[in-house]
Amino acid sequence: MRKCNMRTASAALLAATCIAPLQAQERYTIGRAATDAEIAAWNIDIGGNDGSNLPPGSGTVARGATIFAEQCASCHGDKGHGGIGDRLVGGQGTLASPKPIKTVGSYWPYAPTLFDYIRRAMPMNAPQSLNDTDVYAVSAYVLHLNGLLAAAATLDAKSLAAIKMPNRAAFVGDPRPDVK
Amino acid sequence: MSELSDHPISASRRRFLESAIAGGIAATSLAGDALAEIGKGTENLPPKIPEWMKTPGDPVGSQLYGTPSQFEKHVVRNVPKNAAQMISASSRAPLQDLDGIITPNGVFYERHHGGIPNIDPEQHRLILHGLVEKPLIFTMEDIRQFPSQSRIYFLECSGNPTYTKPYGKTASDLVGLVSCAEWTGVSLKLVLQEAGLKPEAKWIVAEGADAAAMTRSIPIEKCLDDAMLVYSQNGERLRPQQGYPLRVFLPGFEGNMSVKWLRRLKVTAEPAYSREETSKYTDLMADGSSREFTFYMEAKSIITRPSGEQRLSAPGFHEITGIAWSGHGKISRVDISVDEGKSWQEAQLQDPVLTRALTRFRFPWRWDGKPVVIQSRATDETGYVQPTLAQLIAVRGENSFYHNNAIWPWRIAANGEVTNAQV
Structure with missing residues (x-):
């Protein structure tokens, strides 16, 4: 595309080169159609705010405790209080203090993001190795450690999306430039 | 051609060893160490003929993918020393x-x-x-x-x-x-x-x-x-x-x-x-x-020479130079202060000045040998002026972690040592 000279270009030229919708423009016919199977296998995103694309299945806090001890505690601590890996638990009420503690419970605005992140990136030494049941279970256990889920609870797509995280209302847009 | 070009490795090894001996370096010092010592010696300075002129150098293609001179081995990435892990x-x-x-x-x-x-x-x-x-x-x-x-x-x-x-x-x-x-x-x-x-x-x-x-x-x-x-x-x-x-x-x-x-x-x-x-x-x-979705990197600059842990050899002429950049477009000016921020003078911007690219600035300066604090301040084409750290903290507090684009001053001591003035 070339920049249009707004003073000299005719209306027709403007329509053709400046404001034509993307769909109408020239295509190079590069690439091929992606199949549904290819897309489905790679499309692991969960809508962080609404839980969209959460898979079927469920996991219990109890099962999550076992997996956590086996695969997570070495980095995140026995009860999620941190180590080589991030602290996951506690910190509510500290964000406005000189020593804020940012954890899943104190900071994260959306619960489904937990499932998304554990499934795609955890455990750090073997990401995408947990099945969906186990990802639900570990998510449930981390939420339980933060007082956001009962010990006897089972987590699934609907219940995960329904959890209101304590810090959800504290996020605001970008007001910069903020120093005049 | 002589046998040297047929056996470049042995030739260069012999050259280093000869140089090492000429420089009075212990015989246990092998080629790498010897090279470093040669750089500090006087045996290649006028009126002597430098060793590296007396035999051919390494042949074409001796490095299929070139690397910097071994005298520049200190110019490497700055890796954290106490990180809990190095994967993230x-x-x-x-x-x-x-x-x-x-x-x-x-x-x-x-x-x-x-x-x-x-x-x-x-x-x-x-x-x-x-x-x-x-x-x-x-x-x-x-x-x-x-x-x-x-x-x-x-x-x-x-x-x-x-x-x-x-x-x-x-x-x-x-x-x-x-x-x-x-x-x-x-x-x-x-x-x-x-x-x-x-x-x-x-x-x-x-x-x-x-x-x-x-x-x-x-x-x-x-x-x-x-x-x-x-x-x-x-x-x-x-x-x-x-x-x-x-x-x-x-x-x-x-x-x-x-x-x-x-x-x-x-x-x-x-x-x-x-x-x-x-x-x-x-x-x-x-x-x-x-704040979420804070995408833009705002205007910023830093003096890279003289800068922390460098040392001015003596009073006299020194160029102050550094880099400036803005996520909002071109850098329109950079000002330099050599009096703790009391007054500012405009630096020269080196062409090309490109949108959302680093811009090199230069400021000719004569150091009188007295302790001084120098700093740079960038302005971008939107008119935005790089703030001080105090201004940023006044608005954002100290916990915001990201998007710190503060002016960063350097202190130069009477002995020429440069340190971070923000302590």
């Missing part, structure tokens, strides 16, 4: 040892969230799906078939540096998470046109093929503006550390959004609210609120 971590460009505006690929800063994947480009694919008319899958060959473009842009990590002590000692410690390169690839807009955007498309979620499956949401306006899919950097294919074989590049935006090792672009109506854009790259204010 960063290393910094040695800004104080670099000239001009282009960062060499080998010392370009790094930030990885799941290590550096080793990707076979023939087995790499990019899937473009979501709110498009026709979901597409591309090979690397496909991507390179598109019309290409090359642009010089800086890239900067959003946390560069933090607001809290201890502050770094060198320019690299402080703001070494910025680098600048010529990027070659295809306009993202062209690739999106191939699939056809649906009217409700507002965001594109980019995902890397690394062990973090790094995910960030990009507003569609940026995708249709100057965003690129990049496969080359400074004339060669991307280094693995920079996303080989394919990355997103978003000029002026915080670095982590330019997702490396790109495997997927999903066009959506809403952001993904991924872990990185909710719990990580958000800015915590003093009142406990947090």
